[in-house]
Amino acid sequence: MLIHAVHTAALRAPTENFQPVGKEQRRSPETGASLSSFLANAEIFAQGEPAGRIYRLESGVVRICRLLSDGRRQISAFHFPGDVFGLEADEEHRFSAEAVTPVRVASFRIANVVPLHGTSDGLAGTLWRIALRSLSEAQEHLLLLGRQNALERLASFMVQMAKRQESLRTVDLPMSRADIADYLGLTLETVSRMLAQLKQHGLIRLRSARHVELLNLAALEEMSL
């Protein structure tokens, strides 16, 4: 597991007084591995920047965004600790990655990696699984954006978050309503209204705006089809 090797190597760097002040970075020149941290809403990489690194999220939450020239935004994915992101088909990033919360990421050059000298247990296999998983999730997301209504989208989202957090009872939402809206292809007002509707149907309870109890996971899953 080379990813993990790089990651732990990066973690060996002194990180005691590790504060998310803007962007701090330590890099080991030989592996190209580095550990960085970012403030909330900081850009980890930008649309148009040269690609060539992949990132493993150590802590915090990240959103992957695509912007239209007039400001419309689509979030293609949220990432949680342990997730790997930053794979690109081209030389340039076609998406930006931004910190939703304060974030620590380990990153390393992918050029070292593409020459897939791998058994399926090795780095190559790991990357392969990550790529296929991302593809599968993107395709699932297509169905949601293309064919589900607003309420179904919210139900899907809550179920997804619950599964990511392994907490099937209670979910916290580290991202704003605007982020959720841009992920689900809705407006933030509609997100708020649909949450209210789920609440009214007795499917969820809003402990606070960012902390939700799932009262009927089965019904939510049913809605999300």
Place this chain on the structure above:
Amino acid sequence: MLIHAVHTAALRAPTENFQPVGKEQRRSPETGASLSSFLANAEIFAQGEPAGRIYRLESGVVRICRLLSDGRRQISAFHFPGDVFGLEADEEHRFSAEAVTPVRVASFRIANVVPLHGTSDGLAGTLWRIALRSLSEAQEHLLLLGRQNALERLASFMVQMAKRQESLRTVDLPMSRADIADYLGLTLETVSRMLAQLKQHGLIRLRSARHVELLNLAALEEMSL
């Protein structure tokens, strides 16, 4: 280029009297390679079937579909000759592949392939590029479904088709309005109306329902952002 090797090996099978009658198949047991053909609207593989083969399209057009239980359908991609499809993260296909037109596909077992010796020029590298390309296209599609209006979607679609066909002047649409609608997350009526609107704006001309002239590719690209 093992894909190509397998492909040409498969083509070496006798195919003189090759007619798309239902599903015809020739398989060589040692490589698992095979060449099949399908009638229009035939299913190449179905949602829920065990995955484990990848497919290279020799001729015709294929759609990749995901169905909801109530019949709603999302087409995640159209494939043209030369395209490779059928990669899955799981043991089972989460999508079905259907022939839009009569189709010939070469397929082979992926198990023989994934862990293989990978220089980036080899099969592993080829598969890797295919996977990353699919991912990139899916993400682009997310932006379309999440944030573009009906007219923009049609403009994007026409530009996409033009690029796939390398004919920047004239495009033919092998798929029905319903297929286009399910690809763009619209209804077939809206597809028809938006094409009429593009025509009215002088951007396209409908030589026939399935054959379109692009009168102003630059403007179409501008619309699709």
Place this chain on the structure above:
DNA sequence: CGCTAATTTGATCAGACTCAAGTGAAGTGG
């Protein structure tokens, strides 16, 4: 404790959907 940003709620509007008819083209069989 007050200020700012986030969220909720309300009223109105518009874009896309639904239902329904009408047109056209392709293929079949007489």
Place this chain on the structure above:
DNA sequence: CCACTTCACTTGAGTCTGATCAAATTAGCG
């Protein structure tokens, strides 16, 4: 070769979901 059937597409009228604009409320946070 032409009438008939069928299927694909187009067009129209009305409706509805979700967007927009605006205001009120709440929640963090310094």
